[in-house]
Every structure is written in structure tokens, then in C-alpha cells.
Amino acid sequence: MEKKPLILVSNDDGITAPGIHTLVKVMQKIGEVVVVAPDGPQSGMGHAITIGNTLRLDRSLAFAEVESYECSGTPADCVKLAKHHVLKNRKPDLVVSGINHGSNSSISVLYSGTMSAAIEAAIEGLPAIGFSLCDYGHDIDFSHTEEYVELITRQALEFGIPAGVALNVNFPKKSAKPIAGIKVCRQARAKWEEEFDERKDPQGRVYFWLTGNFVNHDKGEDTDEAALAQNYVSVVPCQFDMTSNYAITVLNNDWNLNPEAEPAGSSKTVESGRAEG
Amino acid sequence: MEKKPLILVSNDDGITAPGIHTLVKVMQKIGEVVVVAPDGPQSGMGHAITIGNTLRLDRSLAFAEVESYECSGTPADCVKLAKHHVLKNRKPDLVVSGINHGSNSSISVLYSGTMSAAIEAAIEGLPAIGFSLCDYGHDIDFSHTEEYVELITRQALEFGIPAGVALNVNFPKKSAKPIAGIKVCRQARAKWEEEFDERKDPQGRVYFWLTGNFVNHDKGEDTDEAALAQNYVSVVPCQFDMTSNYAITVLNNDWNLNPEAEPAGSSKTVESGRAEG
Numbered sequence: 060m061e062k063k064p065l066i067l068v069s070n071d072d073g074i075t076a077p078g079i080h081t082l083v084k085v086m087q088k089i090g091e092v093v094v095v096a097p098d099g100p101q102s103g104m105g106h107a108i109t110i111g112n113t114l115r116l117d118r119s120l121a122f123a124e125v126e127s128y129e130c131s132g133t134p135a136d137c138v139k140l141a142k143h144h145v146l147k148n149r150k151p152d153l154v155v156s157g158i159n160h161g162s163n164s165s166i167s168v169l170y171s172g173t174m175s176a177a178i179e180a181a182i183e184g185l186p187a188i189g190f191s192l193c194d195y196g197h198d199i200d201f202s203h204t205e206e207y208v209e210l211i212t213r214q215a216l217e218f219g220i221p222a223g224v225a226l227n228v229n230f231p232k233k234s235a236k237p238i239a240g241i242k243v244c245r246q247a248r249a250k251w252e253e254e255f256d257e258r259k260d261p262q263g264r265v266y267f268w269l270t271g272n273f274v275n276h277d278k279g280e281d282t283d284e285a286a287l288a289q290n291y292v293s294v295v296p297c298q299f300d301m302t303s304n305y306a307i308t309v310l311n312n313d314w315n316l317n318p319e320a321e322p323a324g325s326s327k328t329v330e331s332g333r334a335e336g
Numbered sequence: 337m338e339k340k341p342l343i344l345v346s347n348d349d350g351i352t353a354p355g356i357h358t359l360v361k362v363m364q365k366i367g368e369v370v371v372v373a374p375d376g377p378q379s380g381m382g383h384a385i386t387i388g389n390t391l392r393l394d395r396s397l398a399f400a401e402v403e404s405y406e407c408s409g410t411p412a413d414c415v416k417l418a419k420h421h422v423l424k425n426r427k428p429d430l431v432v433s434g435i436n437h438g439s440n441s442s443i444s445v446l447y448s449g450t451m452s453a454a455i456e457a458a459i460e461g462l463p464a465i466g467f468s469l470c471d472y473g474h475d476i477d478f479s480h481t482e483e484y485v486e487l488i489t490r491q492a493l494e495f496g497i498p499a500g501v502a503l504n505v506n507f508p509k510k511s512a513k514p515i516a517g518i519k520v521c522r523q524a525r526a527k528w529e530e531e532f533d534e535r536k537d538p539q540g541r542v543y544f545w546l547t548g549n550f551v552n553h554d555k556g557e558d559t560d561e562a563a564l565a566q567n568y569v570s571v572v573p574c575q576f577d578m579t580s581n582y583a584i585t586v587l588n589n590d591w592n593l594n595p596e597a598e599p600a601g602s603s604k605t606v607e608s609g610r611a612e613g
Binding site: 100102103104105106107108109110111113114115116135136139140142143144166168169170175178182183210211214218220221223224240241243244245246248250253254255257258264265266267268269294295296297298299300301302303304305306307309310311313314315316317318 | 377379382383384385386387388390391392412413416417419420421446447452455459487491495497498501517518520521522525527531532534535541544546571572575576577578579580581582583584586587588590591592593594595
């Protein structure tokens with residue numbers, strides 16, 4: 060009998076969230092599952108880690124028949140503790156995170172605890188996927204995502220994920236319209252336009268709630284936002300190397316960071332009269 | 337008289353940390369300064385934002401003669417509140433964060449609250465720089481960084497920073513050796529190799545401290561780690577678009593995400609016998 064792949068599951072909504080239960084159900088069809096997830100909600104935690112405080116890790120009863128642990132830390136902490144403490148010499152074949160309650164498309168990848176678990180796994184050299192559902196409703200329905208979660212997971216195990224990359228998968232909200240398919244995309248240049256809801260506490264002291272609207276400024280057809288708007292599942296491969304090679308060239312040519320070592324413009328070669336903006 | 341540039345200052349070590357006081361001192365030579373910083377330490381918060389809880393923002397007495405505010409939230413919250421609530425129609429010419437107590441080179445950029453303030457500013461369309469000093473000592477000496485903080489800040493104001501990019505500047509620890517200069521670099525492929533220090537609390541229940549060693553696996557001479565090892569100040573331009581274009585190509589060619597729409601291999605064109613690994 061072929062050995063079942065070992066799949067580590069985490070999330071950021073906490074171990075009792077419906078999304079991780081859908082994800083575990085699908086993963087049990089594919090492999091041997093171990094769950095290490097936060098013991099409570101960790102949404103918006105970005106790539107936070109716990110360094111000024113202690114961490115707890117306890118066996119969890121959240122899943123029948125699945126080895127599972129709940130952790131007091133962030134999603135990134137969960138993956139670190141899973142690798143170094145829970146799994147030790149059992150190297151997972153895949154790390155999956157989610158299914159997040161709410162979108163992690165576009166710029167939300169930076170704020171996302173779901174994706175930080177996946178990116179932490181990629182840093183550790185493990186293939187990883189974060190799954191999110193673009194639905195902020197209370198009684199959220201994950202059922203339409205299951206076949207696509209299974210398809211993408213099986214392909215990741217079969218074909219691999221390039222090193223240094225984690226996949227950011229987002230699903231359109233369930234609707235009467237069927238899912239159009241799966242598109243590999245780039246991250247849209249969209250952003251949250253924040254507003255702060257200013258209130259006064261019972262003592263008359265001011266406090267704020269962060270709120271705002273997601274606005275897509277990107278007209279590209281090849282973005283995750285465009286795919287989701289057309290009812291596709293979006294897959295964005297995300298790298299943890301944040302270097303902008305373009306900006307390295309700009310700084311080396313336009314700035315003068317070592318004025319004593321090399322006078323401004325000394326190494327410039329003029330080849331044509333055309334100046335690029 | 338020329339109008340002074342407006343400079344927003346934040347950090348992740350909190351408004352009373354020595355590093356932000358050095359940074360404010362330098363910025364006061366260059367422009368009009370407004371400080372919005374966390375009211376306590378926020379190290380390792382990555383790009384966390386406060387969405388499940390309220391935020392406080394109060395005038396601070398941490399700086400004489402400088403308009404300053406302390407915030408209960410994360411570094412990214414500080415920048416959001418500064419832009420939308422404190423500054424409103426006063427658009428800053430530059431956002432600076434730090435000087436962080438400890439390195440944010442290489443992969444640490446992802447965990448760094450200092451850099452998340454800078455990257456949040458870049459998302460908001462503002463030029464931004466995060467400064468960090470590679471010294472974890474208790475009585476840390478920031479004095480050797482001042483002239484370089486000033487030089488880099490003045491050049492950012494004069495020459496600009498490419499859109500979608502924030503600069504990650506790291507300084508070597510103060511030593512007898514003079515700083516060799518400034519190098520524009522790429523993010524090294526280095527990582528933290530974690531260990532967990534397992535202890536028992538007074539009730540006998542297990543808890544963990546995250547600990548570990550930073551290991552540089554990258555042999556490149558063009559990395560921030562290589563520059564810092566040679567006593568250079570490293571400058572890595574960091575983009576918030578995390579898309580891996582290379583991986584998009586791999587997935588589109590090697591995976592088969594829409595098996596019904598298009599059978600595997602149907603669009604493949606064989607042009608030569610050579611297969612790339």
C-alpha cells in the first residue's frame with residue numbers, strides 16, 4: 060500500500076472555526092492529518108510571532124480521530140511549534156491553512172494570519188497553501204469549495220510547489236452561479252481605504268474601531284480580484300523574498316549613497332538622448 | 337523660506353524606546369516631525385492590525401516640542417491612524433520607522449513591526465523607510481547610525497523612493513571598525529532555525545519560549561547579510577506585491593487546474609528536446 064502523505068493543517072480563525080473543519084474533512088480523504096491551530100481567533104495577525112511571551116500547546120478534542128493541538132500563539136507560531144515540537148522528525152508533505160472566513164486576496168495577503176501560516180511553512184522549506192472564502196457572512200457556506208480544495212491539494216502533492224513560494228487560494232462566495240474554474244493570477248494592486256469609527260467609552264474617553272472599504276485600483280485582467288469577480292477560484296503564488304529588483308536598479312543609478320567614495324554621476328554612461336521616466 | 341518636509345515617525349519598540357528618540361532627533365534637523373507610535377513594545381508583530389478590538393490614541397509627553405501620540409495598537413495601526421485621523425489633510429512627505437532595537441535584515445522583514453509600519457505607508461502611497469540596528473544588547477548605542485539615517489533620509493526626500501516599495505535599512509552594531517559605506521542589496525535567503533525552550537509553570541503545566549538561531553544559507557555577495565558582515569549599512573527595497581511571476585509560469589505549464597476545460601498537455605508546444613529542471 061502506498062504511504063499516505065502527511066498533511067499539517069492550521070488556520071487563523073481558531074481550531075473551532077467551521078472553515079478548518081471543512082479543510083480537515085477534505086484532507087482526511089487525501090492523507091494523514093495533524094492539526095495545530097490557534098486556540099482562539101487570530102485574524103489580522105499578519106506574520107506576527109510570540110517573542111515577548113510564553114506559548115501554550117495542548118492536545119485538542121476539536122477533531123474526532125485526528126491528532127490535533129491547540130496553541131495560544133499566532134498562526135506562524137503554530138507552524139513553528141508543529142514542525143519543531145509536534146512533528147519533529149515527521150516531515151509534512153504539505154501544509155494547508157484555512158479555510159479562512161473572509162477574503163485574503165490582493166493586499167490582504169499581508170495582513171492575513173491564514174497566509175502567514177502558509178508562508179511560514181514555505182520559509183521552512185515545506186510546500187504550503189492558504190485557502191480563503193470571500194464571504195464575511197455569519198452562517199458561511201463552505202460546501203462549494205470542497206472539490207476545488209481537493210483538486211488543488213492533489214495537484215500540489217503530485218506536481219509540487221516551487222521553492223520559496225506558498226499558494227494563496229481564494230474562493231468566490233457561494234451563489235447560484237457555478238464556479239467558472241481556477242485561474243493562476245498575480246496579486247491585484249488593491250487596498251483597504253480605512254475609516255476609523257470614533258466612539259466614547261462609558262467614562263467619556265475616546266476609542267476607535269478600524270473599519271473601511273476594499274477598493275481595487277488595478278485594471279488588469281490577470282489579477283486575483285478580476286478572477287474572483289468572474290467567479291473563478293484565484294491562485295496567487297506568493298514569495299517571501301520581498302526584494303524589489305527594479306528599485307535596486309533605481310537606487311543604484313539615481314541615488315548617491317556613498318558620496319565620498321564615488322562622486323555623483325561618475326559612473327554614468329550616456330548612450331542616447333532618451334530619458335526613461 | 338522653503339517649506340519643511342512633513343515626516344511621520346513610528347516604531348515597534350514603543351514610544352519610550354531609545355531608538356525612536358534617536359530617530360526623532362535626526363528628523364528634527366530635516367523637517368517637521370509628527371510621532372504616532374505604540375504605547376508599549378510590539379516587536380515581532382509582523383503586519384498585524386487590530387480588527388477584533390478597539391484602539392486608543394492619546395497625546396504623548398514622550399517628546400518635548402514634538403507633536404506626538406501613543407497608540408494601543410500595532411505599528412501598522414499607528415500608520416493607519418496617523419494618516420486618517422492625526423494628519424488627515426496633511427500628507428507626510430516621508431514615513432520613517434525605528435530605529436529598531438535588533439536586526440530586521442533578511443527574512444526578519446516578514447516578522448518585523450518596524451518594517452510593517454514602513455510597508456503600510458508604502459501601501460498608502462507614501463515614501464517610507466524602516467531603520468534597524470543589528471544589536472540585541474541592553475545598553476544599545478545608536479550614535480554611529482545618526483549620520484547615515486540623515487544621509488539616507490535626505491536622499492529619499494530628494495530623489496524619491498519608487499512606488500510600491502519601502503526601504504529596509506539595517507546598521508551594523510557599533511564597533512571599533514568604522515562603517516564601510518552603504519550598499520543597496522537584495523534580501524538574503526537566511527532563516528531562523530527555531531528551538532523551543534520547554535518549561536513547567538508553578539502548577540506543573542508545560543509552556544514554551546520561542547528561541548533559535550539565525551542561519552544564513554545564502555552565499556551571494558549582493559545580500560543584506562553579506563553587506564552587514566562587511567560592516568556596510570544595508571538598504572533593501574521591499575515590495576508589497578508578493579506575486580512570484582516565476583511560479584505563475586510553472587503552475588500554468590506543469591499543473592492541470594482545469595482538467596475538464598483543457599486536457600493536460602493540450603497547449604504544450606515541443607520545440608526542442610531539452611527539458612528544463
